[in-house]
Amino acid sequence: MIRVRCGSVGSLTDVMIPHVPELVAPRAEAVVDLDAVRHNVGLLSGTAARSGAATMVVVKADGYGHGAVDVGRAALSSGATWLGVATLEEATALRAGGITAPVLSWLHVPDEDFDPAVGAGVDLSVSSREHLAAVLAAGRRTGRTVRLHLKADTGLGRNGAPPAEWAGLVDDAATAVASGAAEIVAVWSHLAQADEPSHPMQDVQAAALDAAWRHVRERGFTPLRHLANSAATMTRPDLHLDLVRPGIAVYGLDPIAQPSASPLRPAMTLRARVALVKTVPAGHGVSYGHEWTSTAPTRLALVPAGYADGVPRRLNDAGRMRVRIGEEIRPVVGRVCMDQVVVDCGDVDVRTGDTVELFGTGEGGGPTAREWADELGTIHYEVVTGMRGRIRRTVRGTGTGAGANNNGAGTPAGHVGGGRW
Template identity: 70%
Template sequence: MIAAVLPATDPAPGHALGVPRAEAVVDLDAVRHNVTLLADRAAASGAATMIVVKADGYGHGAAGVARAALEAGADRLGVATLDEALALRGAGITAPLLSWLHLPDEDFAAAVAADVELGVSSREHLAAVLAGARAAGRPARLHLKADTGLGRNGCPPGEWPALVDDVIAAGELAELTAVWSHLARADEPGDPSIDAQAARLHSAAAHVRSRGHAPLLHLANSAATLTRPDLHLDLVRPGIAAYGLDPIAQPADSPLRPAMTVRGRVALVKTVPAGERVSYGHEWTAPAERVLALVPLGYADGVPRRLNNGGRMRVRFGGTGTGTGTVRPVAGRVCMDQFVVDCGAPGELPVTVGDPVELFGTGAGNGPTAREWADELGTIHYEIVTGIKGRVRRSVTGGRSG
């Protein structure tokens, strides 16, 4: 992990430097940039664009991202749960909206009444959705999901004909809007499973067409939207790319702009002698006299404890977004509420209490990124941005519609 001390800003109420102790800054102009790029690529293939805003917009704020995405050319929105869908409707967002991950004992009436399109993966799920449609007094708009080789949610091939039969038997209670699936290895361009899954989706759709329906088809996630225009079909469904995190390219090579910057402030500065040991387990020992800066964020706020294994976690002080600044390593273990930064020998790095510190952001000036955190942890940047939580306050720039 890398962080940067930011230049002081004008005071804001409750914050002497105008920067909270822990803040995730979301740049909606970056979201607009990314969605415009994705929607333009889809449109070149004749496809519409659904932007996925599940998990509170991947930690960026679902309603704000949804509005920005629609302003930038998205046609539809996607979420995982009914609660997420109804929250967007409650926020006044009326765009076409798909929710796809449900339990069969949920009450679907409110979602049907709110014109939320529903993913269906089994006959049992379909029966519950149809019960909701009866209660709502209007048809349910269905996206039948085929399991084409991911092995998660989705109807397996052997059960697909019976599911389609049930939809047809439902008559006016069901509108078969789309057939869709999800790719397992789209972030590995050239993997043969990608084409195999596409073929299975087309087979599932062919069966539906043979029964007299002409549904939309969608398969492409972020990676396929960026690399496989032949799989754009009727609709692409990017998620992480809308937030500026490229599922394939490194940040320096990507046309996307990261939308989240996480930062905190220095709470304490001290000088310790050579041989002084720091944090739980005493895994770090000062090799010489050192200046240490204490930053009050920890794993309760989404800073992974394992980031400092082997001294890999770093932060950046100063010059955020300008191509300047000083990157410094974290000394010792990340704790629940705090971590310590090695600022070098006395006089090497001017640092004072209250200085802002960047944990990750756009990567400008070789600054820290969520991708770097993920690479060091052996995970993906999805987990990093969705994991920012606890006492981290979200703020927004580039908002134009509330």
């Protein structure tokens, strides 16, 4: 509540009114453009459809930091028919958000509580006989037939049953199907080097998955096959199979660096408001250690976002971090601090409250998540999933449209042809 004094002089009255944080412009926010998500999903699902494949949009890690329920709703209204997540909690959160479309969850510890996910009709990936037994036990407790995606390790070396254990897993799954306890929905795997479209490992893995799938077919089942991630969806139509699983591309970030402009539209912009502007003389040091010192009088802008919020401390180690203020691109100077960075504005007219774009679409030469990743020696996946702390997530765009009725009512938005395209 906020106390406000109302009335005329001599007759002031204290009135308590609700404080609504959403009505106050945030000091720093990650703005998510759901119309960009819809655009990207439309491109990806259209590409898959030309190969006869359906599309599962991956919304793990809270939609790569963009908001899983909001992104899921947008994706399902734009051509996707499935959603994919890692954990059981991520899957049940989608159900709690009103999404009723098929959801696959694939990363579990066998002693987890599978009951809520099985009860919510979530498809579950299994990679071992022990894993399968735990899932089937949840089916018995809940009285539900479990929907299985059998995962084969075709060369990535992470999750999935290795070839030596595949027959045993299939035997147990077949027994469960015969008893009415399970349905084998799909056989699947994940690519190790999809960001190199011509790498021979892709064909090795595709052949291994085909062998695993044929083994299941020989038992009388007709499961779906899925293998392609974002990169393979965009570059290898021969690997689309029955279902593709784009992730990072959904959010407008190209999984493969390319010289030409990408048709994808980045969906996240990180921005903050200037907290303070001041002029300093030549020879004035900035931030801890005075690693930067002004060489002439200049205007400095204080931006309230730091490493506690997802702006990595080492991002400006080489002094190359830049931001966009209005139409101007200006350098960050000095060390990134826990709560703030300082921008050298030169003689640019910057005022308190002005918006500073730390990364976004790249429009007007502005900084991008890929630039951050390149500077940090990492990938842009890590950048967009790293927003945290006091960064408010704000959702823009409708995120819904024709076909949105296949994913339920949901919760309000705004909680904190082949070849290269």
